[in-house]
Amino acid sequence: MEANIKIQISHFTATFKPRYSFEKTCVSLSDITLNIYENEILSIIGPARSGKTTLLRSINRLNDIHENFFKTGDILLDKESVYHARVDVADIRRRVGFVFARPVVLPKSIWENICYGPKLKGISKKEELSQIVEESLKSAYLWDEVKNRLKDSALSLSGGQQQRLCIARTIALKPEVIMLDEPTSALDPISTSKIEDTLVELKSKYTIILVTNNTKQAARVGTKTAFFLMSKLIEYGNTEQIFTNPKEKQTEDYITGRFG
Amino acid sequence: MISPQREQFWAEMVLKLAAFFSLFILGFILFYITWKGVSSISLSFLLENPSDMGRSGGIFAPIVSTFMLAFLSILISTPMGVGTSIFLTEYTNESRITRIIRFGADCLSGIPSIIFGLFGFVLFVIKLNLGWCILSGALTMSFMILPTIIRTSEEAIKSVPFDLREASYSLGASKWQTITKVVLPEAIPGIVTGVILGIGRCIGETAVVIFTAGAALNTPTSIFDSARTMAVHFYIIAREGISTQKAYATAFVLVVLVLSINFCTYFLMHKYISKKK
Numbered sequence: 009m010e011a012n013i014k015i016q017i018s019h020f021t022a023t024f025k026p027r028y029s030f031e032k033t034c035v036s037l038s039d040i041t042l043n044i045y046e047n048e049i050l051s052i053i054g055p056a057r058s059g060k061t062t063l064l065r066s067i068n069r070l071n072d073i074h075e076n077f078f079k080t081g082d083i084l085l086d087k088e089s090v091y092h093a094r095v096d097v098a099d100i101r102r103r104v105g106f107v108f109a110r111p112v113v114l115p116k117s118i119w120e121n122i123c124y125g126p127k128l129k130g131i132s133k134k135e136e137l138s139q140i141v142e143e144s145l146k147s148a149y150l151w152d153e154v155k156n157r158l159k160d161s162a163l164s165l166s167g168g169q170q171q172r173l174c175i176a177r178t179i180a181l182k183p184e185v186i187m188l189d190e191p192t193s194a195l196d197p198i199s200t201s202k203i204e205d206t207l208v209e210l211k212s213k214y215t216i217i218l219v220t221n222n223t224k225q226a227a228r229v230g231t232k233t234a235f236f237l238m239s240k241l242i243e244y245g246n247t248e249q250i251f252t253n254p255k256e257k258q259t260e261d262y263i264t265g266r267f268g
Numbered sequence: 269m270i271s272p273q274r275e276q277f278w279a280e281m282v283l284k285l286a287a288f289f290s291l292f293i294l295g296f297i298l299f300y301i302t303w304k305g306v307s308s309i310s311l312s313f314l315l316e317n318p319s320d321m322g323r324s325g326g327i328f329a330p331i332v333s334t335f336m337l338a339f340l341s342i343l344i345s346t347p348m349g350v351g352t353s354i355f356l357t358e359y360t361n362e363s364r365i366t367r368i369i370r371f372g373a374d375c376l377s378g379i380p381s382i383i384f385g386l387f388g389f390v391l392f393v394i395k396l397n398l399g400w401c402i403l404s405g406a407l408t409m410s411f412m413i414l415p416t417i418i419r420t421s422e423e424a425i426k427s428v429p430f431d432l433r434e435a436s437y438s439l440g441a442s443k444w445q446t447i448t449k450v451v452l453p454e455a456i457p458g459i460v461t462g463v464i465l466g467i468g469r470c471i472g473e474t475a476v477v478i479f480t481a482g483a484a485l486n487t488p489t490s491i492f493d494s495a496r497t498m499a500v501h502f503y504i505i506a507r508e509g510i511s512t513q514k515a516y517a518t519a520f521v522l523v524v525l526v527l528s529i530n531f532c533t534y535f536l537m538h539k540y541i542s543k544k545k
């Protein structure tokens with residue numbers, strides 16, 4: 009049985025127009041067509057500046073804050089365009105959670121960090137909030153480490169804990185899709201393996217898109233893998249197939265470490 | 269040829285000298301004012317109104333006027349200044365308009381205060397028929413300190429990392445929610461610094477006050493009364509040779525006031541920041 013398509017990207021091109029005449033127009037994504045299925049982990053691999061992050065930021069419309077961002081093509085979330093004029097951007101961002109490469113905790117307490125999103129959604133009851141806090145911290149495997157210090161500043165946590173707090177904060181929004189942009193690039197191996205375990209656990213409830221620089225990580229956790237190079241989608245397929253029997257020469261060169 | 273070690277030694281000496289000299293001047297002024305002024309300070313000096321043009325009595329009315337004027341000026345200029353800086357940093361991209369507004373603010377801060385005084389006199393006192401009063405003075409003064417508040421708040425808001433804004437957006441916050449819940453709380457120490465600088469200028473200002481708020485010796489009961497601030501009181505009784513002793517005593521109170529405002533805010537800011545970390 010074929011899984012449901014959660015996100016459908018069709019002929020999507022993202023361009024950053026120059027602000028000054030001496031700059032060149034930068035095409036970050038060119039003609040990407042890709043389907044992302046429900047309850048899967050899609051790993052996106054590729055060298056720096058290949059458009060991986062731009063793709064994530066286009067899905068939850070975070071690129072909108074740059075005035076020189078232009079796109080053609082479309083991205084559908086549950087068959088509805090995220091770029092439709094009547095779409096509420098805040099709603100899209102809640103449905104498609106985003107975890108940044110470096111842990112960005114808000115300079116507030118652990119509790120406040122998690123409640124930030126739910127409070128904006130209008131949840132104000134204390135019991136409801138504490139339930140959300142407990143649930144999301146447990147899903148990110150952080151609860152046992154911080155349950156006695158929820159009022160402490162989130163800045164007092166270690167890097168790995170901060171990143172898991174960011175994941176918990178995203179889970180607290182009750183999203184449908186979670187996108188992670190190189191979530192472990194700044195972390196030690198132990199924190200990394202904790203986060204990878206978390207992701208595999210989360211797969212049953214959410215659709216996950218994982219951008220990673222670490223091809224081994226993609227092989228470990230991804231159901232499907234997509235390889236990007238120079239703003240193009242080179243190859244897409246089951247992780248096993250990509251890593252054992254890639255169709256494209258460039259993919260093979262990249263995963264065997266010949267470049268990138 | 270001078271050796272690097274020697275060069276290092278002399279550079280350090282010169283820098284040390286500059287630092288000590290600056291500190292010495294500051295200390296000397298404080299010491300001199302305290303020495304001349306502290307002997308005439310008493311409770312009655314603080315709580316009595318000046319009599320006989322300031323030759324005797326205290327400075328109760330000038331103290332009240334100073335507080336009223338400074339408070340009202342800050343009340344008017346802070347929302348305007350912080351609003352402008354939020355607009356400049358969050359709602360516009362670097363463009364011709366922002367450069368013009370910023371250049372305008374910089375020009376405004378370079379204008380001598382007496383020009384502001386004259387402007388306030390013509391506009392508020394004469395044209396709008398407010399007369400010499402605390403309101404005219406506070407309005408004029410708030411224009412004068414506006415550039416300081418705009419520029420310091422702007423720097424404070426700009427120094428909030430962009431990552432935090434993005435994180436807030438990605439959690440479903442709107443621009444305004446991001447500004448009020450993330451950006452401003454982070455920028456507050458910087459904004460408060462600007463406001464403190466503004467208060468300092470308000471308290472020390474004379475030209476604007478003489479032109480727009482007058483120099484009445486009565487205790488003001490409303491913002492429509494004319495009033496004499498401590499700085500103006502000091503200026504008048506010193507310049508007209510009414511009482512040098514009372515002038516020094518006034519100066520002493522003025523200096524203590526400014527210093528204690530600075531200390532208080534520093535202390536509060538420190539508490540605020542350490543609570544967040």
